[in-house]
Amino acid sequence: MITRTPLSQPIRGDVGSDGQLIFADAALRRLHHRAGGQEGGALAIPGLAALAALTLRLKMRLSRAVRVADENEDMELWVEAVPEGDIAKLSILSWRALSAGIPTPEGDLREQHFKAIDADSALLFDTSLRLVSAAGDVAMQLERVDFGKAASDILQKITGDVRRTQPILDAMNAKQAFAAVRVSTVDHAEMLISGHPQVMTNGDISGYRCDLHFALLPKVADPAAGSPGVLFGRQLAPVLRQPLGRIIANAETIGSELNGPIRENYALYAKDIANAARHLSALVDDLGDLEAVERPNFATARDNIELGDITRRVAGLLALKAADHSIRIVTPTDDHKVPAVAEFRRVLQILLNLVTNAIRYSPDGTEVFIDIAIEEDFALVMVSDQGAGIDESDYERVFEKFERLGRSGDGGSGLGLYISRRLARAMGGDLTVAKAASGGAKFTLRLPVRQT
Amino acid sequence: MLCADISMELPLDELPNKREELLAVGAVHARDVHALCNDVAAMVFPSAITPPTEATISAVTGKLVALVSDIESRLQISRADAAGGLPGTWQLLARSGFLREADLVDFMLARVAEDRLEAKIPASTPQLSAQLLAHADANIAEAAQSLLAADSLHRRTRGLSYQALRPELLHRLCWRVVAALEVGNGRRDEQVVENARALISDYDEGQTALTAAHKLVHFLDEEYLADLLDPEKAGLHIYVARLAQGLQIDHDHVLHLIDSHSSAPLGVMLRAVGCNAEQAMASIYLFKGFSLTPRDVALFERGFEVLEQDIAHAEVCRWGYARAQYLAFQQKI
Numbered sequence: 001m002i003t004r005t006p007l008s009q010p011i012r013g014d015v016g017s018d019g020q021l022i023f024a025d026a027a028l029r030r031l032h033h034r035a036g037g038q039e040g041g042a043l044a045i046p047g048l049a050a051l052a053a054l055t056l057r058l059k060m061r062l063s064r065a066v067r068v069a070d071e072n073e074d075m076e077l078w079v080e081a082v083p084e085g086d087i088a089k090l091s092i093l094s095w096r097a098l099s100a101g102i103p104t105p106e107g108d109l110r111e112q113h114f115k116a117i118d119a120d121s122a123l124l125f126d127t128s129l130r131l132v133s134a135a136g137d138v139a140m141q142l143e144r145v146d147f148g149k150a151a152s153d154i155l156q157k158i159t160g161d162v163r164r165t166q167p168i169l170d171a172m173n174a175k176q177a178f179a180a181v182r183v184s185t186v187d188h189a190e191m192l193i194s195g196h197p198q199v200m201t202n203g204d205i206s207g208y209r210c211d212l213h214f215a216l217l218p219k220v221a222d223p224a225a226g227s228p229g230v231l232f233g234r235q236l237a238p239v240l241r242q243p244l245g246r247i248i249a250n251a252e253t254i255g256s257e258l259n260g261p262i263r264e265n266y267a268l269y270a271k272d273i274a275n276a277a278r279h280l281s282a283l284v285d286d287l288g289d290l291e292a293v294e295r296p297n298f299a300t301a302r303d304n305i306e307l308g309d310i311t312r313r314v315a316g317l318l319a320l321k322a323a324d325h326s327i328r329i330v331t332p333t334d335d336h337k338v339p340a341v342a343e344f345r346r347v348l349q350i351l352l353n354l355v356t357n358a359i360r361y362s363p364d365g366t367e368v369f370i371d372i373a374i375e376e377d378f379a380l381v382m383v384s385d386q387g388a389g390i391d392e393s394d395y396e397r398v399f400e401k402f403e404r405l406g407r408s409g410d411g412g413s414g415l416g417l418y419i420s421r422r423l424a425r426a427m428g429g430d431l432t433v434a435k436a437a438s439g440g441a442k443f444t445l446r447l448p449v450r451q452t
Numbered sequence: 453m454l455c456a457d458i459s460m461e462l463p464l465d466e467l468p469n470k471r472e473e474l475l476a477v478g479a480v481h482a483r484d485v486h487a488l489c490n491d492v493a494a495m496v497f498p499s500a501i502t503p504p505t506e507a508t509i510s511a512v513t514g515k516l517v518a519l520v521s522d523i524e525s526r527l528q529i530s531r532a533d534a535a536g537g538l539p540g541t542w543q544l545l546a547r548s549g550f551l552r553e554a555d556l557v558d559f560m561l562a563r564v565a566e567d568r569l570e571a572k573i574p575a576s577t578p579q580l581s582a583q584l585l586a587h588a589d590a591n592i593a594e595a596a597q598s599l600l601a602a603d604s605l606h607r608r609t610r611g612l613s614y615q616a617l618r619p620e621l622l623h624r625l626c627w628r629v630v631a632a633l634e635v636g637n638g639r640r641d642e643q644v645v646e647n648a649r650a651l652i653s654d655y656d657e658g659q660t661a662l663t664a665a666h667k668l669v670h671f672l673d674e675e676y677l678a679d680l681l682d683p684e685k686a687g688l689h690i691y692v693a694r695l696a697q698g699l700q701i702d703h704d705h706v707l708h709l710i711d712s713h714s715s716a717p718l719g720v721m722l723r724a725v726g727c728n729a730e731q732a733m734a735s736i737y738l739f740k741g742f743s744l745t746p747r748d749v750a751l752f753e754r755g756f757e758v759l760e761q762d763i764a765h766a767e768v769c770r771w772g773y774a775r776a777q778y779l780a781f782q783q784k785i
Contacts, residue, residue: 060619063658064696065670077753078670080658094671198760206760
């Protein structure tokens with residue numbers, strides 16, 4: 001794990017009270033220069049400089065392991081520091097080259113870990129190659145339902161490049177490492193994917209890790225590169241989501257007084273902060289989607305889906321939100337099935353948007369109905385509520401970008417329905433609104449039916 | 453989920469004794485869940501969940517008293533004004549809040565934990581440091597000698613307890629005692645200041661047990677790696693230094709984690725440094741043998757191999773980060 005280089009003689013150096021490297025043996029001088037230091041300048045190795053300063057401040061003999069970064073490797077030096085007047089006398093007794101230390105059976109360990117650290121994103125799969133964890137930018141592209149899905153589905157979703165991901169899947173199935181396979185992403189950028197099996201100390205394989213590098217490559221010509229949205233969805237949205245997520249988590253922790261009681265008004269402020277951040281986070285999501293659906297070449301996957309199943313998932317996801325308002329979500333019975341061809345997560349997204357709106361604009365204690373049906377070549381999902389409804393003259397206007405129909409302060413961005421309709425149309429269907437029998441609004445999502 | 457699983461095995465509409473069985477199973481699981489919650493909470497809010505016992509507080513106080521007394525003695529301060537066996541500067545230091553500063557108390561708590569853990573290692577066990585006295589590498593032999601000397605009971609009781617302090621703490625404590633003395637006497641004694649300077653210049657961090665153990669871990673080659681993770685062979689200082697070096701967390705933090713009421717933190721640390729299950733269980737039995745519950749053993753058997761090394765390492769890093777933040781925050785206020 002660690003290789004120590006024995007030294008026949010200590011490497012010595014003198015550092016002044018102003019941090020200047022007054023004298024150094026050749027090896028230390030080289031290290032100092034490689035760290036960006038100059039002849040006669042301040043010692044450029046932070047760990048050693050701090051030790052020298054400490055020994056001078058305390059006027060004590062110190063003896064410590066100091067970790068330093070050389071250009072090619074990290075090292076642990078054993079250093080003794082003695083104060084002599086205004087000079088710290090340093091003696092390096094040995095050094096060890098450090099590695100990150102998680103053993104794997106093959107490949108250059110150091111390189112693997114360097115790549116892992118350098119990677120923009122990482123995906124971790126279990127031994128059955130089902131997704132268990134995602135980190136970095138790629139996590140933003142994934143949804144909760146993606147965890148547990150097969151590696152082939154995940155890679156296809158991220159890359160949309162079935163041909164080039166096949167060698168990756170072959171290597172993963174064979175539990176072999178692979179390096180720097182170039183694939184394009186759904187955003188028409190290019191990335192490098194490297195992967196290696198995760199190995200336990202007893203040699204058993206515990207899973208598989210893929211590291212994704214985006215920024216290292218120039219992007220290939222992208223017809224949408226000039227549009228401002230590409231920059232937002234691909235680069236800004238992930239950057240914004242992360243701090244917002246932290247703000248929400250921290251504010252909720254404070255608001256729920258998990259760390260101990262605080263003044264009531266502070267707890268309320270914290271909840272306001274969490275709500276505001278949640279709103280901003282939803283807006284970021286909407287803007288990212290907006291950028292995606294407005295690209296001329298935007299396309300969706302053609303999954304075989306069953307609408308009854310999706311409606312029940314939506315009802316489950318929003319059950320708590322509905323219960324807060326004593327609203328009941330009525331879904332189709334389990335035996336009622338309507339097969340369709342559309343992208344699973346996009347349909348889920350549309351229905352989440354429709355049912356969230358229905359809950360938001362319905363009086364407490366009412367019901368939201370989700371129904372499914374087949375009409376000619378289309379599979380239908382109808383979401384109707386018992387709210388005030390939408391005026392017929394607004395049936396088209398409600399699908400316009402940033403249209404709020406005069407409402408404000410309810411947490412909406414005015415983009416949800418616009419995006420939902422664009423998504424529905426991209427999947428070969430449509431989204432319309434009409435008056436429900438109860439007087440509320442009734443949204444109908446049409447999708448191509450799957451012929452069984 | 454738990455209730456669902458149980459009810460599938462033991463339908464509620466069966467015989468009444470099945471219901472009792474169900475209740476008993478439920479009660480056991482509830483206790484397990486409660487204990488697990490405590491484990492997690494203890495790592496997140498250690499002082500709130502596991503406040504120090506009276507015995508620990510008393511041990512820390514005893515060590516602090518000895519420390520201040522030893523420094524006073526080294527500074528050649530008369531004990532004439534000491535009251536009730538306490539050092540002369542004790543009251544002033546206590547009133548100033550210095551004796552409650554987080555890093556000093558943390559250091560003392562670690563020493564108390566060290567005493568408790570050392571008592572669990574059989575004294576008859578041959579320790580690595582004694583074998584290394586004859587090592588061909590002078591650095592190793594010298595560090596082994598320093599470790600043995602620092603660790604000797606003789607030295608601990610000869611009024612040199614301050615030599616075990618970290619340099620930053622000794623520096624602060626020494627000058628605080630000098631200041632307290634000035635305030636107490638209403639005048640400055642140059643001899644005391646000279647003695648304080650001498651005490652500080654005599655100090656050598658390399659002679660502390662902690663540093664000597666870390667030096668050994670740094671210098672020893674791979675052939676010793678297995679021994680370093682065996683507390684009975686390596687001895688507590690080297691064992692803890694090896695864990696601290698491998699996990700890149702503070703030595704005293706490792707001591708606190710081993711000394712925690714649960715075996716889970718030690719299990720996670722051992723997984724993070726790449727111990728196999730057998731090695732890990734040996735350590736856990738050694739340090740936690742008396743308090744191990746069937747739940748601990750079951751958790752260990754089920755969880756150790758499943759827990760991935762890098763995930764365990766990341767978890768330990770989070771603990772280290774949280775502790776560093778806690779100490780830094782306490783220091784500021």
